[in-house]
Amino acid sequence: MRRLLAARAAQAVVVVAVVATVVFALIHLAPGDPFGAALESGRVSPEVRAEWRARYGLDRPLAEQYVRWIGSVARGDLGWSFSRNRPVAGALASALPNTLVLMGTALLLSIALGIAAAVLQAARRGSLVDRGSSALLLVFYSMPEFWLGLMLLLAFAYELPIFPVSGVVDPVMHEYMGTWGRFVDRVRHLALPALTLTLLLSAAIARHQRAALLDVARADFTRTARAKGLSPRAVLLRHALRNSLGTTITLLGLMFPALLGGAVIVETVFAWPGMGSLATSAIAQRDYPLVSATAIVGAVMTVAGSVIADVLGATADPRLRDA
Amino acid sequence: MSERAAGVRPLVSVRDLAVHFPVKKGVLGRAKGAVRAVDGVSFDVFPGETLALVGESGCGKTTTGRAVLRLVEATAGTILFDGTDVRALKAEPLRKLRRQMQIVFQDPFSSLNPRMTVGATVREGLVIHELAEGAEADARVRRLLEEVGLRPDQASRYPHELSGGQRQRVGIARALAVEPRFIVCDEPVSALDVSVQAQVVNLLQDLQRDRGLAYLFIAHDLSVVQHVADRVAVMYLGRIVETAPGEALYDEPLMPYTQALLSAVPVPDPDAKRQRIVLSGDVPSPAAPPSGCVFHPRCHHPARDAACARIVPPLEPKGEMSGSGKSAGAPHLVACIKQPPTTVDDATQRAAGATHPPQRYLPVVGAR
Ligand SMILES: Nc1ncnc2c1ncn2[C@@H]1O[C@H](COP(=O)(O)OP(=O)(O)OP(=O)(O)O)[C@@H](O)[C@H]1O
Ligand code: SF4
Ligand SMILES: [Mg+2]
Numbered sequence: 209m210r211r212l213l214a215a216r217a218a219q220a221v222v223v224v225a226v227v228a229t230v231v232f233a234l235i236h237l238a239p240g241d242p243f244g245a246a247l248e249s250g251r252v253s254p255e256v257r258a259e260w261r262a263r264y265g266l267d268r269p270l271a272e273q274y275v276r277w278i279g280s281v282a283r284g285d286l287g288w289s290f291s292r293n294r295p296v297a298g299a300l301a302s303a304l305p306n307t308l309v310l311m312g313t314a315l316l317l318s319i320a321l322g323i324a325a326a327v328l329q330a331a332r333r334g335s336l337v338d339r340g341s342s343a344l345l346l347v348f349y350s351m352p353e354f355w356l357g358l359m360l361l362l363a364f365a366y367e368l369p370i371f372p373v374s375g376v377v378d379p380v381m382h383e384y385m386g387t388w389g390r391f392v393d394r395v396r397h398l399a400l401p402a403l404t405l406t407l408l409l410s411a412a413i414a415r416h417q418r419a420a421l422l423d424v425a426r427a428d429f430t431r432t433a434r435a436k437g438l439s440p441r442a443v444l445l446r447h448a449l450r451n452s453l454g455t456t457i458t459l460l461g462l463m464f465p466a467l468l469g470g471a472v473i474v475e476t477v478f479a480w481p482g483m484g485s486l487a488t489s490a491i492a493q494r495d496y497p498l499v500s501a502t503a504i505v506g507a508v509m510t511v512a513g514s515v516i517a518d519v520l521g522a523t524a525d526p527r528l529r530d531a
Numbered sequence: 532m533s534e535r536a537a538g539v540r541p542l543v544s545v546r547d548l549a550v551h552f553p554v555k556k557g558v559l560g561r562a563k564g565a566v567r568a569v570d571g572v573s574f575d576v577f578p579g580e581t582l583a584l585v586g587e588s589g590c591g592k593t594t595t596g597r598a599v600l601r602l603v604e605a606t607a608g609t610i611l612f613d614g615t616d617v618r619a620l621k622a623e624p625l626r627k628l629r630r631q632m633q634i635v636f637q638d639p640f641s642s643l644n645p646r647m648t649v650g651a652t653v654r655e656g657l658v659i660h661e662l663a664e665g666a667e668a669d670a671r672v673r674r675l676l677e678e679v680g681l682r683p684d685q686a687s688r689y690p691h692e693l694s695g696g697q698r699q700r701v702g703i704a705r706a707l708a709v710e711p712r713f714i715v716c717d718e719p720v721s722a723l724d725v726s727v728q729a730q731v732v733n734l735l736q737d738l739q740r741d742r743g744l745a746y747l748f749i750a751h752d753l754s755v756v757q758h759v760a761d762r763v764a765v766m767y768l769g770r771i772v773e774t775a776p777g778e779a780l781y782d783e784p785l786m787p788y789t790q791a792l793l794s795a796v797p798v799p800d801p802d803a804k805r806q807r808i809v810l811s812g813d814v815p816s817p818a819a820p821p822s823g824c825v826f827h828p829r830c831h832h833p834a835r836d837a838a839c840a841r842i843v844p845p846l847e848p849k850g851e852m853s854g855s856g857k858s859a860g861a862p863h864l865v866a867c868i869k870q871p872p873t874t875v876d877d878a879t880q881r882a883a884g885a886t887h888p889p890q891r892y893l894p895v896v897g898a899r
Binding site for chain 1: 597600602622626627629630633634636638641642643644645646655656659660689691702705706709
């Protein structure tokens with residue numbers, strides 16, 4: 209286990225460094241800069257813009273800028289966000305928790321929902337319940353995030369106004385609520401974006417888990433369990449489920465980038481002030497340090513997700529535990 | 532079927548058992564014919580006795596064993612366990628009956644749950660059948676492990692930490708845990724090293740003696756069962772083609788298929804010369820078994836003729852030897868219309884195109 213962790217940590221550093229470099233190159237190669245078109249205002253003269261560029265070192269050769277930037281990142285200094293006019297670290301600190309809450313909620317809900325659906329389907333394979341729920345999940349599975357998000361908005365925020373349209377909390381009333389009221393306010397705002405991600409994700413989990421369960425149901429040791437005299441339910445839950453969870457955990461690790469990408473789009477649809485919104489606006493305004501920093505955070509989260517999946521998978525499987 | 536001494540009732544009694552697997556083809560998965568894995572099999576297993584079921588790979592031995600325990604659903608036939616109609620049982624009584632009939636699987640690697648410790652695997656049966664719980668169950672598990680030749684502290688091991696022989700011992704302990712009266716041993720040693728095979732076979736024999744167990748012992752060649760079987764049933768393409776007390780079968784194999792199987796068994800005496808019968812052709816597919824005697828395309832009996840392809844030979848009494856010991860009085864049954872005596876008379880055979888009269892043919896003798 210320790211060897212596995214050390215190897216994965218070394219791998220992670222390399223991956224993050226490569227991502228940082230590529231993103232740096234891409235955003236600098238894109239036309240415009242922080243003081244260009246995005247700052248379109250007749251009152252800022254070309255001379256002033258040139259002076260700002262010189263002050264932030266943007267007139268230097270690209271290689272020099274890269275070395276300076278990567279050096280300060282390595283020291284833990286992510287730089288200054290031009291568009292937010294505050295340190296990059298501060299901008300991340302206010303956006304990251306929102307994204308983590310959204311993704312974490314969606315992840316937990318979809319694991320529960322996906323596995324429950326899979327167990328139900330596997331227990332009644334070929335039945336109407338199995339085929340009906342499989343078809344329904346397939347519909348969600350093949351829907352684009354933004355479309356599903358917009359439809360949910362239309363249904364539950366507009367036609368049937370149960371949930372708020374956007375944001376993390378009520379912009380006006382939140383200040384005047386008690387502790388319980390604030391909590392409810394947050395949950396109500398979280399509901400639709402989290403539901404969008406959950407539906408997408410649980411469909412993938414259920415499809416995968418169902419296949420894994422049916423695979424294990426054919427294995428010899430489930431026949432042993434039946435021969436012992438266990439009820440079909442005990443065979444499914446105690447033997448088949450435990451042995452098929454590993455592949456789903458691995459799948460979740462692999463799906464992490466997709467989940468992150470989905471979160472970015474869902475955040476945009478619901479104006480959720482998380483990493484997704486931060487990255488989109490930073491790109492639009494050519495905020496070089498902020499764009500690079502969000503990419504680094506994304507890479508770190510992706511790598512962390514797959515390491516966690518590996519470790520969980522290994523702890524759950526005695527055959528891998530002492531590897 | 533048995534002509535044994537009155538008063539001995541078979542523990543397991545199987546009549547005309549058939550298991551057909553539907554063959555599905557096409558996108559719609561419609562049934563197109565069937566694999567007749569088991570096709571009209573009858574046998575008895577008496578308390579404390581070992582009946583060996585022998586035949587080539589794919590002849591339906593595993594399916595027969597599993598159907599008896601209803602791990603596979605039979606298509607037709609009756610299965611009585613101590614007088615209980617097993618096929619008619621509902622889920623709950625069947626679950627309860629599983630306490631009395633157990634199975635040791637062919638593959639000791641895949642038949643144990645990789646995520647359960649050895650102790651947990653053995654314990655589970657005890658707990659669900661409410662035979663013991665808590666510390667009492669733990670003590671029982673330790674005793675069982677000792678009984679099958681493992682160390683009690685190996686209870687905390689996982690299957691992957693054990694050798695094949697040790698795993699098969701776990702499989703046996705697991706089956707024994709619920710105190711069954713009957714165990715299907717499905718090729719329990721064929722996945723093991725030759726050096727370990729004898730140990731596991733001896734273990735099974737000791738357990739039988741100590742606990743009075745009845746075994747249906749499945750094997751694919753006759754050499755393995757020679758020392759364990761009271762009676763032997765030879766299977767070919769889903770049917771039993773010959774059954775007899777062990778010594779009678781080895782001394783006087785009458786079904787040409789049994790003769791071929793026996794000719795492949797190594798003889799202990801290096802000077803003994805024995806004709807090796809090499810079967811021609813492959814085993815036909817159980818999805819399209821040959822007509823008449825299923826063995827006729829590969830048969831080497833000198834009297835084999837057109838009647839063999841038209842008449843389904845009945846499994847009928849033949850031979851002079853009868854068993855001794857536990858198998859005393861057990862009949863020697865053979866399905867071959869060309870080995871006299873036969874109830875399929877000359878006229879019937881000739882009407883079916885016979886050109887040869889039945890003729891005693893015994894090329895393999897004294898295989899023991
Ligand atoms: N679930 C199934 N579906 C379809 N066909 C099956 C199934 N199980 C077994 N069969 C077929 O039934 C026949 C008998 O199989 P079975 O496993 O009983 O043979 P066996 O005598 O135990 O062979 P082996 O010595 O290889 O274990 C084979 O032709 C096999 O392909
Ligand atoms: S019945 Fe005919 S084909 Fe079948 S074993 Fe006897 S001689 Fe051979
Ligand atoms: Mg088999």
